[in-house]
Amino acid sequence: MIAPLEMYLAIGAVLFASGAFCVATRRNAVMILMGVELILNSANVNLVAFNRFMPGGMDGQLFAIFVIIMAASEAAVALAIILNIYNNLKTIDVDEADSLKG
């Protein structure tokens, strides 16, 4: 069975909207990171769906693989930064880490 392309695009749109909402409203740095992961996943769903419905090559899936690689390294570095902030400030509220604010 092949669901219509619009179905996948709608799922991607919902994932993107939830991720954007999560990034915009949360103050906990780990939650913001989860929102970013949701946004990256929505992009991946769209890429793979377009790759399936517009035949001729694997470009969409390869782009999705590179997005996954980027998401993995981004999560590792971001969590290291969050741990550092926690060790220094004893909080991961992003509003508290404002010592560089002018």
Place this chain on the structure above:
Amino acid sequence: MEQTLLKITFYAFAAMTVFSAIAVALTRRVVYAAFSLLFTFFGVAGLYAFLSADFLAAAQVLIYVGGILVLLLFGVMLTHRITPMELKAGSIQVVPAALVSLLLLGLLLAVAFRTSWPTSPGPGGPTTEGIGRALLGEYVLPFELSSILLLAALIGAAMLARREVR
């Protein structure tokens, strides 16, 4: 019969993805959000399988569920004292953010449903061989560059997260 079963499975995966993503956005507890994210990632892996992207489905489970989610849970555990009060995450600017993300959602849905996409799916089938050939052929430069990126991320994360030894 088989078609109906496939349809039910597809809609189950789609509903799992969508509702757990919304739960991630709306829940107030970090641990709940992390476990909802687990279901989102599994649902997306199922959608990849339905799009006959078998390699990506496996990679999604291995990397996102096995790697990134465990990393996120480590982050949650390491940065919180384990008390219910601390595990809540405050929210700010909820109303404007809700407005903007609902507008974005409407825009994306309008684009998705009003455009007449060319909808002639290809033959499908296993993709691993094609991905391997493309990675070592046309895409060999980004492939090698991504190995450098991963090495840099590994070293950078280890350097940032280690304790100072005096």
